[in-house]
Amino acid sequence: MDKDINIKVKVWRQNGPKEKGRFETYELKNISQGSSFLEMLDILNEQLVNDGKIPVAFDHDCREGICGMCSLYINGHPHGPDGEITTCQLHMRSFDEGDTITIEPWRSAGFPIIKDLVVDRTAFEKIMQAGGYVSVNTGGIPDANAIPIPRDKAELAMDAAACIGCGACVAACKNGSAMLFVAAKVSQLALLPQGKPEAARRAKSMVAKMDELGFGNCTNIGACEVECPKNISISNIARLNREFLKAKLKD
Amino acid sequence: MSWLIKSSIGRKVIQSISGLFLILFLLFHMSMNVVLIFSHETYDFLANEILGANWWAIVGTLIIGLGVGVHIIYAIILTLQNWKARGRDRYASKSKTPVAWSSKNMFVLGVFIALFLIVHMYQMWYQMQFKDLFGMEGVRHDGAQLVVDVLSQTWVLIAYVVAFIALWFHLNHGFWSALHSVGWNNDIWMKRLKRLGYFVSTLIVLGFIVVAIAVHFGYSNLLA
Numbered sequence A: 001m002d003k004d005i006n007i008k009v010k011v012w013r014q015n016g017p018k019e020k021g022r023f024e025t026y027e028l029k030n031i032s033q034g035s036s037f038l039e040m041l042d043i044l045n046e047q048l049v050n051d052g053k054i055p056v057a058f059d060h061d062c063r064e065g066i067c068g069m070c071s072l073y074i075n076g077h078p079h080g081p082d083g084e085i086t087t088c089q090l091h092m093r094s095f096d097e098g099d100t101i102t103i104e105p106w107r108s109a110g111f112p113i114i115k116d117l118v119v120d121r122t123a124f125e126k127i128m129q130a131g132g133y134v135s136v137n138t139g140g141i142p143d144a145n146a147i148p149i150p151r152d153k154a155e156l157a158m159d160a161a162a163c164i165g166c167g168a169c170v171a172a173c174k175n176g177s178a179m180l181f182v183a184a185k186v187s188q189l190a191l192l193p194q195g196k197p198e199a200a201r202r203a204k205s206m207v208a209k210m211d212e213l214g215f216g217n218c219t220n221i222g223a224c225e226v227e228c229p230k231n232i233s234i235s236n237i238a239r240l241n242r243e244f245l246k247a248k249l250k251d
Numbered sequence B: 001m002s003w004l005i006k007s008s009i010g011r012k013v014i015q016s017i018s019g020l021f022l023i024l025f026l027l028f029h030m031s032m033n034v035v036l037i038f039s040h041e042t043y044d045f046l047a048n049e050i051l052g053a054n055w056w057a058i059v060g061t062l063i064i065g066l067g068v069g070v071h072i073i074y075a076i077i078l079t080l081q082n083w084k085a086r087g088r089d090r091y092a093s094k095s096k097t098p099v100a101w102s103s104k105n106m107f108v109l110g111v112f113i114a115l116f117l118i119v120h121m122y123q124m125w126y127q128m129q130f131k132d133l134f135g136m137e138g139v140r141h142d143g144a145q146l147v148v149d150v151l152s153q154t155w156v157l158i159a160y161v162v163a164f165i166a167l168w169f170h171l172n173h174g175f176w177s178a179l180h181s182v183g184w185n186n187d188i189w190m191k192r193l194k195r196l197g198y199f200v201s202t203l204i205v206l207g208f209i210v211v212a213i214a215v216h217f218g219y220s221n222l223l224a
Ligand code: HEM
Pocket: A218, A219, A220, B012, B013, B015, B016, B017, B018, B019, B020, B022, B023, B026, B071, B072, B075, B076, B078, B079, B103, B106, B107, B109, B110, B111, B113, B114, B170, B171, B173, B174, B175, B177, B178, B179, B181
């Protein structure tokens, strides 16, 4: 049964990218366990505004687990203690009366802090721009059914395509590595005939961009897979390694 | 081939290949040690005639040394780069993500192994092949007796066992991780590779430890 609970939240506050940050602890009374985690933060911000203080900045958009905008490292887990969901899908029933909840931004050299809990994830955008697409070649529109795709390949490609690019993999990784993200983005296309012609170039340039932007070397710890809200498997990382090595050996 | 050192995946391939090579070497080394249990004479024959200070043994030693060197240098490079990639500010809350303990502690485990290696190289290799090569005093050709002398000291036995337990953890993660790094893995093979990794690491570590304990308590040269 959902109750109303009294909690404390310990939130990272940082005025700007270069400022020094600190934790602030706030008390919240009568939070319904039926409310979502972000609604709880909305209530906190209303309280702060009413007190004449500056509200906490945090990222969010769709609030239904598809856009990848929400982040937050909650009590030692990216996207909080509940499995296979994003922060916006997290509910207060994961917490109890009297809990102190620690809320931090993603921490990684590749994701610098902009303000409070908001980090700059344009690095992912840049990696995508380096090759995470299929070039559009104009001409007649081909019939989708004209290209046969084995069912298992289609399934694996769909699983990889579930990645919403939220960055939880990087946030969870002791090495600050973006390999799960890049692996998903390379795999979703490498598995399909449409992605094949550019597969080698894609793997090489996306990995090069990832390295250039300062993400770490993957040591196959697997924390990324555990915390991924979309259950992207690290088997994709093996596939990325394969694609990359194949491309390099062919050169 | 500069991508091997310039790209993250390339560096992982170097770490992986050197690690796999060291596993192969350890399998060979362990088999050789097992001979001690049965016959000191055969062991000394293998050590002096087949290996010893012959050119092929010297080339072999250099290759293994290179393997260890590359593995350690890349361990340091990877670990430092990853430390930097994590960013200067760390999480205040301790990570609660459940992951295999050994996977997070590969460097620390490696340091334990490396410390043991220094002692081990001094106690064995330096006394035999090294002194032989440079015509130094006190070179030992009675390898089996040297092993018995060294392992009869209790602290050596303890250091030996501790180092090999560290190696066991290192290889539990290292084995499948190495194959994953060169791209040989998928959802089906993951379980198999992990199990094979347990098997290989247990085989190697058990082999070394059993011989060490047997020698310490005088159960060697049983067929003589
Ligand atoms: C005989 C001794 C050793 C063997 C057989 C061995 C074997 C391995 C293997 C198979 C890997 C996996 C490579 C990969 O993931 O791609 C590995 C990784 C690693 N080793 Fe070793 N290693 C040994 C000694 C050492 C030493 C002395 C150090 C450090 C001082 C060390 C540090 C590391 C590190 C940091 C990694 C990377 C972690 C990872 O990729 O998961 N190792 N080792």
